Amino acid sequence: MSERQTPETNSPDTDPLAAIAFVPDAQMLRIIAEGVAKDVQPEPPPPVAPPPLAMEALRMAAAAGDTEAMLQLGAVTGRAGDEPGAVAWFRRAADAGNAEGMFCVGRAFLLAEGGYAKDANTAKAWYERAGDAGYAEGYWGIGEIYERGRLGQSDPDAAIAWYTRAAEAGDVKSMRAAGECWDTKARHATDGATRQAARAQALQWLGRAALHDDLPALNMLAEAYENEEDDGLVEQDLAVAIRLRQRLFALGGRGENTANLALFYELGYGCRANASMASLLYVLSLDEAEMDEYEEFSLDDPALAPLRDRAYFAAHREELCTLMGKGEDDPFNFLLRGIARLSADQDIAREYMETRFFLPPRKAG
Numbered sequence: 001m002s003e004r005q006t007p008e009t010n011s012p013d014t015d016p017l018a019a020i021a022f023v024p025d026a027q028m029l030r031i032i033a034e035g036v037a038k039d040v041q042p043e044p045p046p047p048v049a050p051p052p053l054a055m056e057a058l059r060m061a062a063a064a065g066d067t068e069a070m071l072q073l074g075a076v077t078g079r080a081g082d083e084p085g086a087v088a089w090f091r092r093a094a095d096a097g098n099a100e101g102m103f104c105v106g107r108a109f110l111l112a113e114g115g116y117a118k119d120a121n122t123a124k125a126w127y128e129r130a131g132d133a134g135y136a137e138g139y140w141g142i143g144e145i146y147e148r149g150r151l152g153q154s155d156p157d158a159a160i161a162w163y164t165r166a167a168e169a170g171d172v173k174s175m176r177a178a179g180e181c182w183d184t185k186a187r188h189a190t191d192g193a194t195r196q197a198a199r200a201q202a203l204q205w206l207g208r209a210a211l212h213d214d215l216p217a218l219n220m221l222a223e224a225y226e227n228e229e230d231d232g233l234v235e236q237d238l239a240v241a242i243r244l245r246q247r248l249f250a251l252g253g254r255g256e257n258t259a260n261l262a263l264f265y266e267l268g269y270g271c272r273a274n275a276s277m278a279s280l281l282y283v284l285s286l287d288e289a290e291m292d293e294y295e296e297f298s299l300d301d302p303a304l305a306p307l308r309d310r311a312y313f314a315a316h317r318e319e320l321c322t323l324m325g326k327g328e329d330d331p332f333n334f335l336l337r338g339i340a341r342l343s344a345d346q347d348i349a350r351e352y353m354e355t356r357f358f359l360p361p362r363k364a365g
Helices: 025-039 052-063 069-079 084-094 099-111 119-130 135-146 156-168 173-188 192-211 215-226 237-250 256-267 277-290 301-306 318-326 331-341 346-357
Strands: 290-292
Touching: 025 277, 025 331, 052 069, 052 277, 069 084, 069 099, 084 099, 099 119, 099 135, 119 135, 135 156, 135 173, 156 173, 156 192, 173 192, 192 215, 192 346, 215 237, 215 256, 256 277
Parallel strands: none
Antiparallel strands: none
8 A cells, every 4th residue: 555645534334344343552462472473383284194994984984874974085085196086985975965075076077177077067067056955165166167257258247146145155255256246347337326336245245254254355355445546445444444454464464464554553544653563563574575585584683673672763765765776666665664764773774774685885975
């Protein structure tokens, strides 16, 4: 988002995301601490094949007609690299009435897996059987078939109808997909009434997905509420945007989201300005980024220590961009400007950049 935006706030009764509450500063600091601690934890080991005794027990359960055992055997077989064997187990589960198995068979036809010939019409039929049997993702699969034009040309209206059916059955990604389709319809609408109606539908479905903690929906809505253009999905409301960005961060949304949160706290967008919070988030953003394949930022870098405790000051944005030799909107310039603004000493910021980014020395005089 632009650094030159000014906050605008809608009245509470027009806020469809009121259930996502603003996070007070102390609680946000705890979330940052927990997130950083979690980020340095080792990755969980990949799943391993069950021991022979467990596999034998699953086969006996499957032989007795247990469809969940069939699905588990399909998953284990697939992880072992035997795609035809995996699809065979899914087909057995499907033929025995398991809805998830029906979906897996539909996917096999759609993607030509397990020796099945690619056939979108047959995939659609299996997906519908899965949805009718209670597996809402089946209806989502049909929506994707229509949206991607797998039966010919793309059919957004049919896609929306199937996504909506899946969403009403509780499938969260279908809520987001329906919202995205409605947003696309709004962008291509040729008259104001159609555009407004499509926007209302987009906001409703994206909002429902966001309330189910769907990260892409939260990010899409945050960007929409940050947007200062007059013709966006919603009117700019930075008080809503920061709540969405806080929630996204708490759920693990990093990268650009962290940098935007830093800017919100620095400039008081939708909240009370908090330079210390902004500084932490800028440093965390740098830690998450990589300048190139050899260079990684680190919170342990001694050069960053004095920057965290410095008071706010106005940085020379143009000078920093010139030194970096990149455009003003380059993400690394964005982060470095934040670090510099939160330092009490331009020399420290400059020294840090010279050390880490091999900048040319300043001209004498």
